[in-house]
Structures are given as structure tokens and as C-alpha cells.
Amino acid sequence: MDIKGLFKSVIHSGVKLLYPPRCLLCGSSGHDGMDLCGHCYQLLPFNNAACATCALPLPPDTPENIVCGRCQKKTPYYDKAFSVLSYQYPVVWLIQQLKFNEKLVHARLLGELLAVSGCVEKTGSDEDICILPVPLFKKRLRQRGFNQSIELARALSKKTGWPMELNRVERIRDTSAQTGLDAKARRKNIRGAFEMLKPLLQKHVVIVDDVVTTGSTVNELSRVLKKAGVEKITVLSLARAPLNK
Ligand SMILES: [Zn+2]
Ligand SMILES: [Zn+2]
Numbered sequence: 001m002d003i004k005g006l007f008k009s010v011i012h013s014g015v016k017l018l019y020p021p022r023c024l025l026c027g028s029s030g031h032d033g034m035d036l037c038g039h040c041y042q043l044l045p046f047n048n049a050a051c052a053t054c055a056l057p058l059p060p061d062t063p064e065n066i067v068c069g070r071c072q073k074k075t076p077y078y079d080k081a082f083s084v085l086s087y088q089y090p091v092v093w094l095i096q097q098l099k100f101n102e103k104l105v106h107a108r109l110l111g112e113l114l115a116v117s118g119c120v121e122k123t124g125s126d127e128d129i130c131i132l133p134v135p136l137f138k139k140r141l142r143q144r145g146f147n148q149s150i151e152l153a154r155a156l157s158k159k160t161g162w163p164m165e166l167n168r169v170e171r172i173r174d175t176s177a178q179t180g181l182d183a184k185a186r187r188k189n190i191r192g193a194f195e196m197l198k199p200l201l202q203k204h205v206v207i208v209d210d211v212v213t214t215g216s217t218v219n220e221l222s223r224v225l226k227k228a229g230v231e232k233i234t235v236l237s238l239a240r241a242p243l244n245k
Contacts, residue, residue, distance in 0.1 A: 035108060036109060045086040051066065056243060077226050084119055095148075111156065114236065119236050130206070131153045132200070135169055138170075152208055187220075189216075205230050
């Protein structure tokens with residue numbers, strides 16, 4: 001772990017001591033050591049009915065192993081994507097607090113949700129595996145002060161023991177203008193946004209992102225990784241946006 005990582009993990013432990021688990025949504029005591037009560041946990045929009053390839057939320061009665069129309073038309077570069085939640089209330093609020101107000105207790109809860117979800121088991125237990133948080137553009141990182149995907153990846157790495165790889169891929173273009181673009185325009189906008197700095201030694205890479213909207217960012221990152229020789233890619237995200245968002 002680098003100094004910065006060590007510093008952050010010390011802060012995380014401090015946060016846990018100073019603030020015992022309390023539901024971030026209603027203020028009741030936390031359940032199972034989480035910053036969420038049992039009731040609010042039950043009400044979370046878990047992404048249980050989803051495309052078997054890209055994790056796009058599908059209607060609740062959709063059977064398992066269904067692949068959405070978009071994936072049938074064009075297979076993504078990654079092999080599988082799993083998302084714990086559907087990106088809607090109150091998940092939107094929880095993630096925005098983390099992103100824009102740098103609330104470390106939110107990072108703790110969201111990281112735990114990612115780690116305890118069945119997504120980890122579904123990813124498999126390859127020995128040759130690593131976690132790669134989606135990199136932010138440098139200027140954006142400076143503005144925000146931290147990368148929320150790294151915070152989630154750190155929690156996942158702690159839980160699974162899978163090593164987290166940083167500084168292997170760089171985001172060389174600011175693609176913040178993605179918001180408001182449709183899927184096709186997003187694909188075009190993101191093309192060429194990532195560059196490999198150093199090759200990855202592992203064959204199975206788990207890309208971690210907080211929110212996957214259309215999937216064009218993780219798909220472009222996967223394209224670059226596969227081109228660099230990565231054999232298998234699983235995308236793990238905390239939340240996936242429904243089609244109309
Ligand atoms: Zn609650
Ligand atoms: Zn799909």
C-alpha cells in the first residue's frame with residue numbers, strides 16, 4: 001500500500017471509531033455493522049433482474065440469463081458486468097454525497113455493499129486476478145481530491161484479497177461532457193480516452209466503477225485492456241442506470 005492509501009485507511013478506521021454504524025438514510029442504528037438499518041437495506045433497489053452480459057436493469061419478472069437487445073447486437077469487450085443496485089433513489093443521493101461532498105461514511109457503506117453483494121462470488125475466484133478502478137482525468141481528480149472508484153475498489157480489495165492496481169492505465173482526455181449524450185454519442189466521445197502506462201500481469205481484470213450509465217466508458221477501457229493482452233474482464237459497479245436515464 002502506498003503512503004496515500006495507508007493514510008486513507010487510517011482515516012477510515014478513525015471514522016469507524018468516531019462514528020458507530022448509523023443508518024445514513026433514516027438515522028436509526030446500523031444493521032450488521034453497516035451504515036444502514038435493516039429496513040432501509042430491504043428497500044434498496046437491488047439490480048436482481050438484469051442483462052446477463054451488461055447488467056442493464058430489466059423488468060422485475062425477467063428470467064435469469066437473458067441478454068439485452070443491445071448486447072445481442074454488439075457484444076461488449078468485457079466478458080461480464082454485475083451491478084449491485086439500480087441507479088435510482090436513494091442510491092443516487094448516496095453516491096452523490098460521496099462524489100461531491102466527499103463523505104467518507106458513504107464510501108464505507110457503498111464499498112461494503114459492493115463487497116458483500118453476490119457480485120463477488122459471481123466474478124469467480126481466479127488466482128490471476130486484480131482490481132482496476134476506472135481512472136479519472138487528472139484535472140478532474142485534482143478538483144475532486146479523490147477518485148470514488150478507488151474508494152470502492154479499496155473496500156473490495158480488503159474483502160476479497162484481490163490486489164488493486166493503480167497507475168496502469170491513464171485517462172488522457174476529459175470526457176466529463178458525457179452527461180446528456182446518447183449511447184452512440186457517448187461511444188464516440190470516449191474513444192481513445194484511455195492509455196496503457198504499464199502492462200497488467202494478471203489475466204483476469206475486475207474493473208470497478210461507481211455508476212455505469214450506458215456502459216461506454218467501461219467498454220472503452222475494456223477494449224484497451226484486451227488489446228494489451230488481458231484475457232478476461234469483469235465489470236463490477238455499485239449502480240447501473242436504467243435505459244431511460
Ligand atoms: Zn434506515
Ligand atoms: Zn446487455
